[in-house]
Amino acid sequence: MITMKEIARRANVSSATVSRVLNNSGYVSDDVRKRIMKIIEETGYIPSEHAKALRTKQSNxxxxxxxxxxxxxxxxxxxxxxxxxxxxxxxxxxxxxxxxxxxxxxxxxxxxxxxxxxxxxxxxxxxxxxxxxxxxxxxxxxxxxxxxxxxxxxxxNNFQAAKDITSHLIEKGHQKIAFIGVDEADWEVGHRRKEGYLAALKENQLRIVDEWIQKGIFSIESGYTSMKKILESGNERPTAVVCVTDRLAIGAMEYLGEIGLSIPNDIALTGMGASDLSKYVVPRLTTIDLLxxxxxxxxxxxxxxxxxxxxxxxxxxxxxxxxxxxxx
Incomplete structure (x- = not known):
């Protein structure tokens, strides 16, 4: 196997000179650099990444x-x-x-x-x-x-994203808006998105119904279960639901379809994440692209x-x- 020492011998230079060329460090004349690079190309020499890391203190x-x-x-x-x-x-x-x-x-x-x-x-x-x-x-x-x-x-910007999508529902005439979130230990997705939803309701002086705020996990099944809990919480039902992920929204969508409720005619639904699935479910899901x-x-x-x-x-x-x- 070709080594740096062999490259140096063939180029009639020191191993240190070959090392400077490989690591692009220190001065080496153009002629010598070209000679070394030509030999490296001809021999197919590949420097050891571990050795390189030891020399440069970088692993890349x-x-x-x-x-x-x-x-x-x-x-x-x-x-x-x-x-x-x-x-x-x-x-x-x-x-x-x-x-x-x-x-x-x-x-x-x-x-x-x-x-x-x-x-x-x-x-x-x-x-x-x-x-x-x-x-x-x-x-x-x-x-x-x-x-x-x-x-x-x-x-x-999880707070503002959740606030904007909730505000859009309000602009469309919805006043009874539920929420499916996740554990607030996940500060950005669980807490900040919930805070954005609540801020939109408060700004528009809309009711906050505790039973309409459900907490799931990051799964379609959890969206299904949370939607079921919201609708079984009392006689009144929301006209829209904000979900903090698309997977939760798709789970909610599945439950609504099972009990014969139409989206968006009976209940409007939104997600977050702009997943590939969101484009292909029926109806196609309104969502937030988080880039x-x-x-x-x-x-x-x-x-x-x-x-x-x-x-x-x-x-x-x-x-x-x-x-x-x-x-x-």
Missing amino acids: VIGVILPKLSTETSSRLVNGISEELAKHGYQILLANTNLDPEKEIENLKLLKSKQVDGIILLATNRGQELVSEIQKLSIPFVATGQVIEGVPSVIN SETTGAEAAKTLLEIIKEGNTSDKKVIDYRLIIRDSI
Whole structure:
């Protein structure tokens, strides 16, 4: 197998000169550089990434921690991250938590041991244990999904997005609006989106009915169960429902269809996330496009700023887009 030492021998230079060419560091004359590169090309020499990392103290690998590998949000976020990092010669190493907060911490430790150059975490909580572990990292770090105190974060404007989609329903004449959310320990999706919904109701002096506010998990089945609870809570029924994810909305849609209620004639329905499914269910779902690929790209740019310049800006907020379809 060809080695750096052999490349140096054939080019009649020192191994240190070959190393400077490979790492683009230090002065090497154009003639010598061309001679070395020609030999590398002819021999097909590939430098050991581990050895390179030891020399440069860089692995050119970024760790990315996700709550679920199978979701569209994660997939789009990773696309945005990987495309941006690839422009700068970085690869990514993925870790999955399966929505387990303890695994977020385990994966932080694991990726640090792998000597990655930085970490991007799509966080589902912002507990003190997680914050403490992040503060111990001593490598560049960016959070998405949650604002974590003292940590550079790239997030969506979840409060305003939920407020806008609720306000749109109100503009369409709806005054009895229910809500299907998730656990408020997930601050951005569970708490901030609920707060946006409540703010729209309060601004328009509409009733807040506790039984119409249900909490599920990130699943279609949970949307189905939550919709059932809302309609079984009393004689009066809402005319519209705001769901914090498309999957919850599709579950609610399934239940409404089973009991013979028409969407949007009997009950209007909205989701959030602009999933591929939202375009193909009948009726097509009104939703919020949270621009996950843009979020991923911005998280990557923020991390690169920290790696290269030590920039530690606290928070970037990504805009969103309301997509109005048939379900309202």
